[in-house]
Amino acid sequence: MSKVEVVRAAMVQAMKAKDKARKDSLSMLLSALKNAEIDKREPLTEAEENAIVKKEIKQTQETYDLAPADREDIRKEAAERLAVYKEFAPEDMSVDQIREVIGEVLKELGLESPSQKDKGAIMKALMPRVKGKADGKTVNETLAGMLNES
Template sequence: MTKVDVVRAEMVKAMKAGDKERKNALSMLLSALKNATIDKRSDLTEEEADVIVRKEIKQTQETLDTTPAERTEIIEECKFRIAVYEEFVPKMMEADAIEAVIKETLAELGIDAPTVKDKGKIMKVLMPKVKGKADGKLVNQLLSGMFV
C-alpha cells in the first residue's frame, strides 16, 4: 500500500468514527500527497511521500510558531494536525545516532580532527547517509560542535 492509500484508509476510518478533526487533518495531508503525485506525473516513492509529509509538518509548525497566543483554537488545531501527520513519517534519528554516523563518516574519510575547512567534504559524504532520517539543522550543529 502506498502512503496515499494508507492516509485515505485512515481518513475513511475517521469519517466512520465521526472524528471530524482527524478527518480534516488527514484530508489536508491526502490533498498534499495527491498534488505532489500530479506534479510528478507518476506515483510517489516512499521517500518522496515522507518528504511531503515532513513538509506539511514543517508548514504547520511555522503556522503554530507565528500564531498569537490568544488564538488558542488555531494553536490547538495546529498541534493536533502535527500529531496526526507524525503518524505517517518514520521517526527521526536522535542526536547520539547522528553523532555515531558523523564519527563513522570521519573515520571513512580519515579525518581525526575536523576543521571548518573540512566541513564541505564531510557534509558531501554525510548527508546522503542521513537524508530523510535526520534533521539537517541538527546534523549541522552536531558536526560544527566537533570542529577543532
C-alpha cells in the first residue's frame, strides 16, 4: 500500500472515532502527498513519499519553534500535528549507520586521512546515499566529528 492509501485509511479511522485534530492533521498530510503526485503526474516512489512526510514534519517543527510563547494554541496544534506525522515518517539512520556510510565513501574516494578541505567532495558523494534516510544536519555534524578525529 502506498502512503496515500495508508494515510487515507488512518483518516477514515480518525473520522469514525470523531478525533477532529487527528483527522485535520492527516488531511493536511494527505493533501501534501496528493499535490506532489499531481505535480509529478505519476505515482510517487516510496522515497519521494518519505521525503514529503519529512518536509511536512520539518515545516511543522518550524511553526512550533517560531510560535510566540504567548500563543500556546499554535504550539499545541503544531505538537499534535507533529505526533501524527511522525507515525508515518521513516526511521532515521543512527549515527553509527551514518559513520559506516561515511567510511564506505572515504574508501571509494581513496582518502586515508581526510581533512576539512575534502569535506565538500565527501558530502557530494555521501548525501545521495543518505537522502531521505538521515537528517542532513546530523550527517554534517557526524562527518565534521570524524574529520576532527583524524
